[in-house]
Amino acid sequence: MWNLSAPWWEFVLRGLIVYGAVLALLRMSGKRQIGQLTPFDLVLLLVLSNAVQNAMNAGDNSVTAGLILAVTLVAANAVLGYVTWRSRKLEILVEGRPQLLVHDGKVYQDIMRREHISFDDLNKALRHAGCNSVADVHFAILETDGTVSVKQHQQAAAATPGTSIWSKPGNDEAV
Template structure:
């Protein structure tokens, strides 16, 4: 039993490392060759876990080989546009200037209902609101709406606005994130002043404290 646990932990760590090195894509965003490698890695890892008669190294070596292969393919993709087209294909324009390309739709083995479903998921319920729709190599649908249907922005209305910033976590479960304070060029004294302003005795009582995108201190107490 202990041997099985150790083998499982080793293989899990190796698969986790492999997937991290492959990048941060979600499963739905993987290119075909990346999805194939992900499936093969999972299968190769599961066999030595289930069968103790299979040497552990017989699972480790193929996984590392696939990681090296994926790295080589990625490098070749960056170097050669032709190689990328061969491996990943190229984006397909399904709607061009507001008109559905029926031949391309058939070529991609998509029905009209499939296209409408993808458009609805992107927030477009009327076909006439779409100028271009492109099926990317990852399977995602990119949509460019008609210009006259795009909501007016603050820039269009000549409204002055300040650029928002990324929110930063300052307190998490009562613990002060000192590194994040340095990121925003603040110190603990500043944070304590924010707590006092909100009538909070100390950070231990705070479940989450964030400097939001508008540079305002947001918090939620533990109780």
């Protein structure tokens, strides 16, 4: 139960390798998939966690190995969070940059395609922000967490008063 089948440092190294690889895979999957977790994405994460389990624990099912891996993964996440907070360059590498989807009613289809954002997803975000059409949008930005922030033109926002608390003139809406 407590005896390790490999040296403790091997579990730390295995955990760090798998953490880095999974982080890179999720980063490559795009912002939309991370920000809008669908049932398919949840299944993928559950299956992925099971798939990498043996790569981390080397077949060792001891409590000690599990605790070493848990501490390693939590520590790696905390260190990455601190380092990205301190370094803008590393933050951009790990989290990416916000992407402009719409500016003054013009939709940037190349960015939408690259980030796997469908027109239905964009229209949903615009509706949540109280926009009746793309022409009402001053800008819409795909944030690094996968949400879409929308700012209406002032005249469009004033023309649709009281539609919801989220569409008040001058407010930025994160959807």
